[in-house]
Amino acid sequence: MKKLPFLLFLILIALTACSYDSANPASSQDNDKKAAEQSAHSSATEADTIKEEVPSSFSFTYKDQQFEVVYYYKSFLEYIEKAEQQPENLNGLYIETIINPIAEERGIRLSKGWGFGTPRELETLEKYLKSLIDNQDTIHKIITDSLKKSANELQPGADKYVYVFPANPEDNHVMETMEGVAASAWSENFFAIQIAPPYFEEKSLKQAVAHEYHHTVFFKKNELSYTLLESVLIEGKADTFAKIIYPDIQMPWSNFSSEENESQTWKVLKENMTSAMPSIQDDFFLGNTSKGLPQWANYKIGNKIMESFIEEKPNITIGDWTDMPANEILEKSKYAEKH
Structure with missing residues (x-):
């Protein structure tokens, strides 16, 4: 069975809960219409609430430096919804929904190479997102604690933006060997973390944040040499x-x-x-x-x-x-x- 987009699914569930009064068909139709309108309104409100509950970003200042952790989950939920409607256009939707907005926001264009290829296993990707959202408190605490511990040892020198993504389910074999976390630094200001919940180890996230933090500080004063x-x-x-x-x-x-x-x-x-x-x-x-x-x-x-x-x-x-x-x-x- 084709999987319905998550938010549409909530609305359809509510719509099918309407009652039917067989003794008065006309009244029943009116009641059905009213019930449907009420249910749709209720479901839309619930959907909006769910969207609001999805973590987005968190900023804090530490050691006179600004840090911002961006949880890029809503955009992936949007990608899934669009992808289920346009399965023939996954590459275009992924670039439009995930890749290009980051370039516009931060001036960073993510490579669509390993780790940032177009996700095609939509059902698994949605499960990844649900798990990340459910475990938000743990993930957020690890990231912020590791950033602060890193700043205690080495001054950042520049504001830091940490983007958190679900891993591409197609990379599951490599993500398993990496204990559920992959990360990459793109500049003195920016690094990305990808998490695969089935293989996630807290220690791997701690290490990844500290490792990439160091890269960003290195990039502040040093040009990349490719020897x-x-x-x-x-x-x-x-x-x-x-x-x-x-x-x-x-x-x-x-x-x-x-x-x-x-x-x-x-x-x-x-x-x-x-x-x-x-x-x-x-x-x-x-x-x-x-x-x-x-x-x-x-x-x-x-x-x-x-x-x-x-x-x-x-x-x-x-x-x-x-x-x-x-x-x-x-x-x-x-x-x-x-x-």
Whole structure:
């Protein structure tokens, strides 16, 4: 059975609740009409109430910095309603309802690559949204607490906008391995969080907020360099920062499974440090068995270099090593000498 849009479903339920007086057909019709009008009005009011209850945004000031957390749920509910009426136009509706408004509001155009592809499993997406709304208090507390803890360790330097989305249900396999949370930073002001409720772990959200927060602070003073070494250390720095805030949290990409894995990854990194080729960057993120690279090799080796750096230079502040060039981090870490 085709699934009715959620708000329309509420109205239809109310309309079918009208009574019928068989003893007086004319009166019954009048009563039916009045009852229908009353029910429709009641349902519309209830629908409006439900829409109002869907979280939208929350702003707060901390450490003299402005933070805004934007829960992008209403737009996804709107997308679902439109998509059920126009199933042949999902891509267009998604761009119109989700992608373009963010570009207009914040000057950020989300890539429609991994994580932001057009959702097609509408029923599952609606279940995701319901779960996120039901667990709003927990999600909101984790995000705001993690932002404040991050700001305690490293001043933001610029206002922050955190957008929270339901994950695309089609990405369920990757979201499961990432414990239900994916995140990405787009500028010094903006980062996005995607949550897949079936696999959601609170620790993953805590770590993701701290990790992406660090990226935004890094972007404030540093231009992106696309060499392999720089991309590796960007992730290593952000993970190290998250570990300082949450020392008991270990993520699946934190460590190598064996010394052999680490040794081979370091070998490939040494040979390609200055490379800016997208293919080698992809190898370090996705893994490449022919080169002996595990999945998330960039995070793993970045973490290891930063661990060595902190061990060698424990008195260098977070702010200083955040802005320190990647080649200097590597040199002072003495990681190369140890391996």
